[in-house]
Amino acid sequence: MGNTIIADHFLNPRNVGDAGEPSFSGRAASLVCGAQVRFSIQVDEAHSISQARFRAAGCDVLVAAASLLSEQVEGKNTAEAAAIGQDVVALSEQMGSVEMRCIELAGNALLDAIREYSDAAREDWAGDEALICTCFFVSERTIEREIQTRGLTTVAEVTRVCNAGGGCGSCHQLIQEILETNDLPR
Amino acid sequence: MIYLDNNATTRVAPEVLAAMQPYLGQLFGNPSSAHALGREMKRAVEQSREQVASLIGAADVNEIVFTSCGSESDNWAIRGVLATRPDKKHIVTTLVEHEAVRNLCQLLENEGYEVTWLGVDHNGELDLDELRAAIRPDTALVSTMLANNETGVLFPIEEIGRIVRERSEALFHVDGVQAVGKIPIDLKNTAVDLFALSGHKLHAPQGIGALYLRNGVSLPSWIIGGGQEQGRRAGTSAVPNIVGLGAACRLALENNDHARIEQLRNRLEDDILKTIPNARLNGAADRSKRLPNTSNISFAYVDGQSILMHLDQAGICVSTGSACHSTTHESSPTLKAMNVPYPVAQGSIRFSVGRYNTEEEIETLLSVLPGIIEKLAAISPYDKELSAIG
Numbered sequence: 001m002g003n004t005i006i007a008d009h010f011l012n013p014r015n016v017g018d019a020g021e022p023s024f025s026g027r028a029a030s031l032v033c034g035a036q037v038r039f040s041i042q043v044d045e046a047h048s049i050s051q052a053r054f055r056a057a058g059c060d061v062l063v064a065a066a067s068l069l070s071e072q073v074e075g076k077n078t079a080e081a082a083a084i085g086q087d088v089v090a091l092s093e094q095m096g097s098v099e100m101r102c103i104e105l106a107g108n109a110l111l112d113a114i115r116e117y118s119d120a121a122r123e124d125w126a127g128d129e130a131l132i133c134t135c136f137f138v139s140e141r142t143i144e145r146e147i148q149t150r151g152l153t154t155v156a157e158v159t160r161v162c163n164a165g166g167g168c169g170s171c172h173q174l175i176q177e178i179l180e181t182n183d184l185p186r
Numbered sequence: 187m188i189y190l191d192n193n194a195t196t197r198v199a200p201e202v203l204a205a206m207q208p209y210l211g212q213l214f215g216n217p218s219s220a221h222a223l224g225r226e227m228k229r230a231v232e233q234s235r236e237q238v239a240s241l242i243g244a245a246d247v248n249e250i251v252f253t254s255c256g257s258e259s260d261n262w263a264i265r266g267v268l269a270t271r272p273d274k275k276h277i278v279t280t281l282v283e284h285e286a287v288r289n290l291c292q293l294l295e296n297e298g299y300e301v302t303w304l305g306v307d308h309n310g311e312l313d314l315d316e317l318r319a320a321i322r323p324d325t326a327l328v329s330t331m332l333a334n335n336e337t338g339v340l341f342p343i344e345e346i347g348r349i350v351r352e353r354s355e356a357l358f359h360v361d362g363v364q365a366v367g368k369i370p371i372d373l374k375n376t377a378v379d380l381f382a383l384s385g386h387k388l389h390a391p392q393g394i395g396a397l398y399l400r401n402g403v404s405l406p407s408w409i410i411g412g413g414q415e416q417g418r419r420a421g422t423s424a425v426p427n428i429v430g431l432g433a434a435c436r437l438a439l440e441n442n443d444h445a446r447i448e449q450l451r452n453r454l455e456d457d458i459l460k461t462i463p464n465a466r467l468n469g470a471a472d473r474s475k476r477l478p479n480t481s482n483i484s485f486a487y488v489d490g491q492s493i494l495m496h497l498d499q500a501g502i503c504v505s506t507g508s509a510c511h512s513t514t515h516e517s518s519p520t521l522k523a524m525n526v527p528y529p530v531a532q533g534s535i536r537f538s539v540g541r542y543n544t545e546e547e548i549e550t551l552l553s554v555l556p557g558i559i560e561k562l563a564a565i566s567p568y569d570k571e572l573s574a575i576g
Contacts, residue, residue, distance in 0.1 A: 033517060034517055059492065
């Protein structure tokens with residue numbers, strides 16, 4: 001444990017525990033080493049993470065990665081937080097560690113928590129148009145319009161055009177379904 | 187620094203170092219040389235051979251062959267026996283062997299051998315009926331350890347040897363690496379045919395091992411070259427290391443600190459199991475069935491590697507069966523074979539006491555450990571399970 005960032009966050013982990021209610025939580029576990037990590041987040045009306053908390057049973061790298069992530073995502077909206085959680089390479093460079101699996105595990109638990117929030121936010125959405133992507137706030141109608149006018153056929157294309165699906169990824173299945181319903185003979 | 191990792195390696199004893207020193211200085215020479223320096227080297231090597239033979243109760247000093255390490259001894263024993271019995275393609279071993287035996291037997295499976303892997307119960311003990319059923323007419327070799335490196339659980343090699351002899355013409359190899367120097371061993375009164383040991387586990391330096399080959403058991407030369415070790419293993423003898431191993435064997439026989447080591451281990455084990463709520467012993471609760479220096483304890487729902495690193499921070503060296511980093515990917519196969527549940531196995535720590543540990547060191551460990559476990563329990567995602575324990 002010669003690395004000071006890892007040592008610092010491992011020996012004195014920040015934001016340990018559970019986010020205040022209502023909170024959304026996500027887990028990730030490794031079948032290789034048995035490590036387990038849990039994130040819980042509280043999200044405000046502007047879709048920003050007001051509180052990020054974690055618990056972990058795993059190595060120093062896992063604990064440090066979760067601790068760092070918890071610091072970095074507070075105050076970020078879910079799209080920004082999801083981007084941070086997915087960028088394993090950036091985090092590994094900050095930490096000076098090549099233990100990608102451990103870092104990815106922490107990111108996966110965070111993403112899982114964001115997806116739980118997104119699914120709930122989508123359910124709760126009371127607007128006129130159905131909301132699909134809660135990270136970038138994209139409605140079903142917008143996505144349909146883009147598919148029809150531009151002849152889009154894949155989720156990646158939809159994301160490129162209107163950002164939908166570019167955050168936590170919880171709406172990928174929904175976008176796929178919209179693509180299939182709109183796959184009319186041309 | 188408090189060193190409680192004596193099953194990994196041990197400090198070279200000052201007496202061993204003193205015995206070796208002349209052979210790293212003015213006393214040099216090749217034991218194969220006919221001149222005075224060579225003869226002196228030869229004498230030193232043969233004296234060490236006697237010292238090794240008497241520690242493990244060999245009937246004849248020539249049953250001892252020096253090697254470079256325990257893994258070499260195990261590899262030679264197993265491959266050598268198989269080479270002498272080309273018509274027999276079956277091996278019996280256990281799921282809890284050291285990698286030197288386990289990984290080799292896995293490799294042999296790919297080379298066309300059939301391996302029967304004996305399991306263990308939750309105490310880490312073998313079922314001898316399973317062994318009886320496993321031995322077949324085409325069994326070339328039965329290979330078991332004497333003491334498990336992780337849990338210290340002892341296998342009854344006298345009884346295993348009897349079973350092997352009664353039921354087959356198979357040879358019986360024992361990986362004795364973790365046991366030698368820690369418990370009395372008397373091979374001449376057993377049916378053990380081959381027995382591996384390693385110097386650095388008993389306060390000799392790293393880089394020296396030995397293989398006991400019962401008289402009558404002949405293996406093909408392991409290294410082809412000069413006629414060293416009666417043609418059994420070529421290569422110029424590592425005289426300083428061999429002298430070190432001999433001195434370490436003499437010390438292990440003469441020293442009467444075994445009871446003291448056991449007391450320290452017992453104090454450590456009793457206190458941890460009594461004061462830390464999520465602590466559980468891995469291995470037979472009956473201490474007579476384990477090495478007197480080893481305690482493998484799981485701290486359920488917290489991570490072993492984290493415990494290790496916090497102890498390291500406090501200047502205390504231990505080891506863990508669970509590690510996820512690049513070098514070691516799997517969790518302990520021994521604990522898996524004992525059916526220890528995942529979140530319990532993950533928090534396992536091996537404490538192994540040695541000759542140079544003191545009572546004060548054990549008390550220091552016992553004073554810092556509860557705080558570390560408490561701190562890790564506070565960040566554990568198994569908070570519900572932990573609060574149920576109390």
